[in-house]
Amino acid sequence: MYTSFTSNVNTVYTDPAIKLQSIMPVARKAYHHGELRESLLKIAEAQLEKDGPSGLSLRKLGRKLGVSPGAPYRHFEDKDGLLAALATRGFQRLRTMMLDAQEGAVGGKERLRRSGIGYLRFASQHPELFRLMFGWMPARDVPELYESGDAAFAVLVEVLTVCHEDGLLSQDPLEAGLLAWSAVHGASFLLIDDGLKVCDMKPDAEEVADRLHASMWSGIGRSRAQES
Amino acid sequence: MYTSFTSNVNTVYTDPAIKLQSIMPVARKAYHHGELRESLLKIAEAQLEKDGPSGLSLRKLGRKLGVSPGAPYRHFEDKDGLLAALATRGFQRLRTMMLDAQEGAVGGKERLRRSGIGYLRFASQHPELFRLMFGWMPARDVPELYESGDAAFAVLVEVLTVCHEDGLLSQDPLEAGLLAWSAVHGASFLLIDDGLKVCDMKPDAEEVADRLHASMWSGIGRSRAQES
DNA sequence: TGTACATCAGTGAACGCGCGTTCACTGATGTAC
DNA sequence: TGTACATCAGTGAACGCGCGTTCACTGATGTAC
Numbered sequence: 001m002y003t004s005f006t007s008n009v010n011t012v013y014t015d016p017a018i019k020l021q022s023i024m025p026v027a028r029k030a031y032h033h034g035e036l037r038e039s040l041l042k043i044a045e046a047q048l049e050k051d052g053p054s055g056l057s058l059r060k061l062g063r064k065l066g067v068s069p070g071a072p073y074r075h076f077e078d079k080d081g082l083l084a085a086l087a088t089r090g091f092q093r094l095r096t097m098m099l100d101a102q103e104g105a106v107g108g109k110e111r112l113r114r115s116g117i118g119y120l121r122f123a124s125q126h127p128e129l130f131r132l133m134f135g136w137m138p139a140r141d142v143p144e145l146y147e148s149g150d151a152a153f154a155v156l157v158e159v160l161t162v163c164h165e166d167g168l169l170s171q172d173p174l175e176a177g178l179l180a181w182s183a184v185h186g187a188s189f190l191l192i193d194d195g196l197k198v199c200d201m202k203p204d205a206e207e208v209a210d211r212l213h214a215s216m217w218s219g220i221g222r223s224r225a226q227e228s
Numbered sequence: 229m230y231t232s233f234t235s236n237v238n239t240v241y242t243d244p245a246i247k248l249q250s251i252m253p254v255a256r257k258a259y260h261h262g263e264l265r266e267s268l269l270k271i272a273e274a275q276l277e278k279d280g281p282s283g284l285s286l287r288k289l290g291r292k293l294g295v296s297p298g299a300p301y302r303h304f305e306d307k308d309g310l311l312a313a314l315a316t317r318g319f320q321r322l323r324t325m326m327l328d329a330q331e332g333a334v335g336g337k338e339r340l341r342r343s344g345i346g347y348l349r350f351a352s353q354h355p356e357l358f359r360l361m362f363g364w365m366p367a368r369d370v371p372e373l374y375e376s377g378d379a380a381f382a383v384l385v386e387v388l389t390v391c392h393e394d395g396l397l398s399q400d401p402l403e404a405g406l407l408a409w410s411a412v413h414g415a416s417f418l419l420i421d422d423g424l425k426v427c428d429m430k431p432d433a434e435e436v437a438d439r440l441h442a443s444m445w446s447g448i449g450r451s452r453a454q455e456s
Numbered sequence: 457t458g459t460a461c462a463t464c465a466g467t468g469a470a471c472g473c474g475c476g477t478t479c480a481c482t483g484a485t486g487t488a489c
Numbered sequence: 490t491g492t493a494c495a496t497c498a499g500t501g502a503a504c505g506c507g508c509g510t511t512c513a514c515t516g517a518t519g520t521a522c
Contacts, residue, residue, distance in 0.1 A: 060475090072501080074497080137422075170250065175439065181414065181423075189417060190409070214405065215407040218398065
């Protein structure tokens with residue numbers, strides 16, 4: 001980068017036009033954007049989080065990127081196409097966040113707890129994207145969307161399988177998965193929809209995950225041994 | 229109604245215009261609708277469930293009811309006003325469904341199970357309304373919306389308090405409430421968003437509620453007594 | 457029971473807006489020779 | 490290294506649309522006397 005800049009400077013005295021181009025690369029508007037697809041997705045997500053799904057329009061995105069209204073159609077079939085790409089990437093990142101949160105954890109139970117934290121963290125950081133991922137369905141079929149969703153769920157199932165193999169579960173992994181996923185999924189919505197305030201809880205992903213994990217693991221019912 | 233109709237018929241021979249009015253009451257368009265507010269809410273909900281929130285417009289509702297575009301503004305301040313009314317009534321009905329489902333049940337544990345069924349049933353019957361209730365926030369403050377939401381949550385807390393007083397809980401009612409509400413709330417979303425298919429579950433409110441309740445009550449972890 | 461009048465719930469035309477999408481085009485880029 | 494050309498990623502004007510909201514109005518309803 002730096003070297004190419006200085007080499008351009010060296011040509012200054014032979015061609016003033018090139019000088020202008022190299023000194024003010026921002027002001028000079030290129031006919032080709034170059035990374036329009038990536039930029040669209042990036043700014044679309046920001047826009048989605050800012051104004052919700054109804055505030056997301058292809059025209060507005062184009063405007064923000066200094067590009068004509070037709071340009072996005074070079075990269076997405078239509079608006080649904082962009083939304084589907086957004087949701088697909090969302091699932092991929094959700095999966096990544098769950099996996100990253102597990103890093104260094106030993107044992108199925110701890111990994112499950114950490115996965116929950118990752119899940120809740122993702123929802124709290126990207127609430128509108130989270131809602132899009134789960135509450136929206138494209139008119140046309142988008143296989144990679146379903147695949148990425150399944151891949152995210154697979155993280156949870158895998159961790160529960162480890163628990164099961166270690167003899168930690170009192171039931172089938174899928175059965176436990178129903179509760180675990182429901183709980184973490186529901187808590188995510190409560191977190192982003194201000195529903196936790198009725199529980200007198202502050203909206204903190206880690207704390208919610210910890211408390212859910214504890215309750216879920218031991219159960220809310222008093223066991224016979226505990227009865228006095 | 230019937231008497232007034234026949235009395236109109238009696239006037240037929242003196243005034244043909246009145247005959248037309250009374251024989252074809254449907255065709256004759258009254259200047260005043262009479263129950264516009266109620267009709268708007270009813271058809272708005274149908275429209276919401278049919279096409280989602282983006283398919284809901286005041287103009288379309290007016291058109292469907294054979295009324296001018298300005299008419300709805302006699303009954304709602306703006307579109308947000310109608311949505312808020314829709315959501316408020318949704319919470320009231322959610323509360324009612326949970327209470328009705330409990331009817332005849334004896335004991336806190338059974339009442340909790342039944343409440344969950346009511347909750348999941350509501351979500352599965354009115355998915356878009358359910359999403360609106362939890363995922364949407366009016367620009368302006370609408371106190372009755374929050375009140376109706378709190379009232380719905382109160383049903384759950386009350387049942388858990390009964391459980392606690394009966395010595396059935398291993399923890400604080402609010403702590404148990406966090407798990408119970410999260411689980412039933414999350415499962416509701418999974419139910420309406422087709423998320424259960426990855427768990428190999430058919431989307432049946434009763435079955436989901438039962439399985440969640442069982443897992444939640446006893447916990448997914450193997451207790452020390454169970455270890456072999 | 458009849459009449460005058462205030463109030464209320466409608467009308468319908470109009471405003472301005474932003475949207476999704478298409479299309480003939482143009483300028484930049486990459487490739488084959 | 491230079492040239493011809495296909496391909497690609499943009500332009501910008503245009504289409505048609507439906508929306509939320511306002512406003513001066515009108516016809517029905519309810520009330521006081």
